[in-house]
Amino acid sequence: MEVTIRNAPSFANLLVNLDPGDRIVAEADAMASMSSGVEMTTRWNGGVFRAIARRLFGGESIFVNEFKATQPGHIVITQPFPGDMACIELKGNTMFLQPGAYIASEPQVTLGLGWAGIRSFISGEGLFRMKVSGYGRVWFGAYGAIFTREVVGEYIVDTGHLVAYEPTIGIRVGMAGGIFSSFFGGEGLITRVNGQGKIYMQSRSFEGLAAWTNAHL
Amino acid sequence: MHDVSQDFFGGVFSDKIEGGRAAAKISINSYGLVAETLEEERFEIPFGECQLDKGGASGRMIFCRNSDRSITLFCEERGFPKALETLSTGALSGQLRAIQLKQRGHEKTFLFWLTVGSVMTLIAGVIGYYALIAATQAAVAALPISIDENIGSVAIKSVDLHARLDAGHVATKLVNDIVKELEPHSAIKGLNFRVMVVDEPTVNAFALPGGQIVVYTGLIKKAKSAEQLAGVIAHEMAHATLRHGLKGVGQSLGIIAAIQLVTGDVGGLLALSTQLAQESILTSYSRKSETEADLEGARMLHEAGIDPKNMADFFQMLEKLEGDIPDLLAWISTHPQHADRIARIEDYQKQIPQKPYRLLELPWEEVQNQLAN
Ligand SMILES: [Zn+2]
Numbered sequence: 283m284e285v286t287i288r289n290a291p292s293f294a295n296l297l298v299n300l301d302p303g304d305r306i307v308a309e310a311d312a313m314a315s316m317s318s319g320v321e322m323t324t325r326w327n328g329g330v331f332r333a334i335a336r337r338l339f340g341g342e343s344i345f346v347n348e349f350k351a352t353q354p355g356h357i358v359i360t361q362p363f364p365g366d367m368a369c370i371e372l373k374g375n376t377m378f379l380q381p382g383a384y385i386a387s388e389p390q391v392t393l394g395l396g397w398a399g400i401r402s403f404i405s406g407e408g409l410f411r412m413k414v415s416g417y418g419r420v421w422f423g424a425y426g427a428i429f430t431r432e433v434v435g436e437y438i439v440d441t442g443h444l445v446a447y448e449p450t451i452g453i454r455v456g457m458a459g460g461i462f463s464s465f466f467g468g469e470g471l472i473t474r475v476n477g478q479g480k481i482y483m484q485s486r487s488f489e490g491l492a493a494w495t496n497a498h499l
Numbered sequence: 500m501h502d503v504s505q506d507f508f509g510g511v512f513s514d515k516i517e518g519g520r521a522a523a524k525i526s527i528n529s530y531g532l533v534a535e536t537l538e539e540e541r542f543e544i545p546f547g548e549c550q551l552d553k554g555g556a557s558g559r560m561i562f563c564r565n566s567d568r569s570i571t572l573f574c575e576e577r578g579f580p581k582a583l584e585t586l587s588t589g590a591l592s593g594q595l596r597a598i599q600l601k602q603r604g605h606e607k608t609f610l611f612w613l614t615v616g617s618v619m620t621l622i623a624g625v626i627g628y629y630a631l632i633a634a635t636q637a638a639v640a641a642l643p644i645s646i647d648e649n650i651g652s653v654a655i656k657s658v659d660l661h662a663r664l665d666a667g668h669v670a671t672k673l674v675n676d677i678v679k680e681l682e683p684h685s686a687i688k689g690l691n692f693r694v695m696v697v698d699e700p701t702v703n704a705f706a707l708p709g710g711q712i713v714v715y716t717g718l719i720k721k722a723k724s725a726e727q728l729a730g731v732i733a734h735e736m737a738h739a740t741l742r743h744g745l746k747g748v749g750q751s752l753g754i755i756a757a758i759q760l761v762t763g764d765v766g767g768l769l770a771l772s773t774q775l776a777q778e779s780i781l782t783s784y785s786r787k788s789e790t791e792a793d794l795e796g797a798r799m800l801h802e803a804g805i806d807p808k809n810m811a812d813f814f815q816m817l818e819k820l821e822g823d824i825p826d827l828l829a830w831i832s833t834h835p836q837h838a839d840r841i842a843r844i845e846d847y848q849k850q851i852p853q854k855p856y857r858l859l860e861l862p863w864e865e866v867q868n869q870l871a872n
Contacts, residue, residue: 373537374521374522374537375510375520375522378556398556432519447556449555449556449575450510450512450562452558453556454609455612477554477560478573479512479520
């Protein structure tokens with residue numbers, strides 16, 4: 283299986299070339315086009331209750347689609363918002379993805395739902411997070427460009443900009459300034475990440491888009 | 500005691516690993532910690548060098564770094580801290596306690612700010628709620644009166660008018676004449692008041708947005724005089740002129756509906772007002788609206804030269820009747836709190852300059868006789 287991220291960074295999409303027998307799992311609705319020799323089966327995104335909980339709190343679909351090639355073929359997988367995509371390869375380690383970031387993964391990758399906690403919720407990162415673990419490649423997307431950072435110690439990210447992080451990274455909510463400027467100054471809350479590990483950030487935030495759209499209606 | 504060792508699942512950060520990190524099996528033996536990756540790379544940190552920290556996404560992850568911080572081992576398995584404590588034979592106890600306390604400090608700080616945040620959100624919510632109501636009132640005031648007309652004309656369809664008396668009936672004429680006496684003194688001009696008298700024993704009267712006034716003969720019969728009837732009608736006309744129906748709708752639906760109204764998208768609202776009319780939301784108002792209608796009605800009566808006390812008298816009379824015919828007293832059910840209301844009307848009368856009031860020259864006896872037949 284050969285996967286290429288095309289049209290990055292603005293309108294990234296995945297071109298997946300499949301050999302007979304190759305399989306790939308993707309977020310429901312993510313498939314834009316595929317060859318006729320590819321079979322699609324839909325299944326619960328990791329158990330009925332977890333799937334529903336993920337839909338309700340994590341922003342992810344209830345279902346995932348599994349694509350299997352019966353003869354050589356390809357699939358194009360997209361994400362609903364304009365932006366870049368990134369690939370990580372899991373070798374027995376775990377990665378947390380923010381709600382909505384997951385796009386596709388190889389079949390040996392386990393998709394799980396992790397309770398992200400009140401802190402994460404307050405900082406606008408969602409009450410749940412997607413936990414990907416196991417072996418294989420995972421593709422995830424972002425709104426805008428993706429940039430990464432190896433954090434050692436503490437690092438500050440504006441709320442809504444964190445896309446993915448390793449389990450060795452802790453998240454705390456912080457105020458951008460004093461209590462007054464935080465509540466009334468517009469900067470509001472920030473996300474304080476600490477520990478050691480890699481974080482993936484997006485250059486734009488949905489909150490920013492919502493604010494911009496509202497201002498232009 | 501010597502060869503005791505315990506294995507855990509975790510990982511390691513090191514520049515020596517491709518990509519800088521790897522999942523690893525972490526063993527604790529009597530000398531220190533050993534991490535072994537899948538690629539069989541080995542990393543060791545003796546207890547003496549081990550600098551502990553706690554955190555990670557779960558808050559439970561234990562980090563162990565060597566003295567030059569070139570190696571970091573991590574593990575979040577539940578038994579890990581306990582095993583460290585036991586197998587290090589006390590060498591790490593102090594550090595383990597310190598990271599535990601640090602964690603608790605974070606929890607406390609977080610709880611404090613969570614409480615502060617919740618309280619502030621609550622306060623903002625309360626302020627927002629009242630601001631929304633104020634904004635709704637302001638938005639309603641800005642709406643053209645034709646919207647009241649529209650809503651009223653939809654709402655009237657859900658009123659049972661099959662026993663309606665025709666326009667030539669003395670009772671209809673009487674109510675019409677009363678409305679004509681009061682109309683010049685209404686708070687807003689341009690409302691097209693239309694009177695419908697329905698021949699039913701229900702003691703009720705209501706005004707719909709836009710000025711349609713429905714009066715049941717049951718109420719006319721119970722009134723002791725044309726002036727008392729004028730009292731109720733003034734109150735109902737005040738609901739229409741003060742646009743209480745629309746304010747009620749606005750409050751039920753929030754500011755969005757009000758904005759929709761301003762922008763002219765009335766379709767959905769008309770459909771909804773039919774439903775609201777059936778649930779009598781358009782004709783039963785909040786206590787604040789009732790007080791407003793009482794005072795505005797009293798003012799209209801006063802301006803028209805009719806003693807506002809007639810309104811209070813009518814309320815009092817209805818209250819006395821309440822025990823006898825509760826099923827028919829529909830007006831009372833939507834207008835409770837009589838004692839307060841009577842007191843407020845009397846207070847109002849003390850505040851306004853006294854003036855000689857007149858009696859309405861209307862065929863009251865004739866109407867009563869006609870209705871009695
Ligand atoms: Zn009323």
